[in-house]
Amino acid sequence: MTKDKSKLDKEDLEVKDTTTPETEEKVAEKEEKTEKKKSKKEKKADEIEELGTKLQEITDKYMRLSAEFDNYRKRTLKEKMELTKSAGEKILVNVLPVMDNFERALKSVDESADIDGVKEGIHLIHTNFKDFMTQQGVKEIEATNLDFDTDIHEAITKIPAPSEELKGKVVDCIEKGYFLNDKVIRFSKVVVGE
Secondary structure (H helix, E strand, O other), X not given: OHHHHHHHHHHHHHHHHHHHHHHHHHHHHHHHHHHHHHHHHHHHHHHHHHHHHHHHHHHHXXXXXXXHHHHHHHHHHHHHHHHHHHHHHHHHHHHHHHHHHHHHHHHHHHHOOXXXXXXXXXXXXXXXXXXXXXXXXXXXXXXXXXXXXXXXXEEXXXXXXXXXXXXXXXXXXEXXXXXEOOEEEEOEEEEEEO
């Protein structure tokens, strides 16, 4: 029995020896697959982590840009309001001397008996004011005896033309119109001949 037993043991060993390399290969393959799975999982985890970091950076940039834009909008709105408040100041300061001249003229009308001097003073004030308006970019729209143009004239009424040449033209200007730097700020109110 010992001989049989030792024979069996040898055979088992041989069988085990022949099966062990196959089993080791299978185990190695399983380990490689697990490593591949782990490496795939690790790669995915790394990618997810990288994408999360990028998302965080982009979100941070967006938040900063949004805050900067909001600050810019508030600053420009504040500057615009300040400019609107103070823009008229320059013009009004320059109009004050004209107002002073009108007050002097009114005072001289009450005190003076010389009507020609008063007329001359009022004409000087008018010229002074007209020069001021020209310096500010305001100029008068010419209307009388010119073709009627709806872009710069506003027809109040139509009358029969006094002559054939005045048909479709401005016969009379009731209220002058003005340009401010080539933009109409007030249309001329005119009478058109038909």
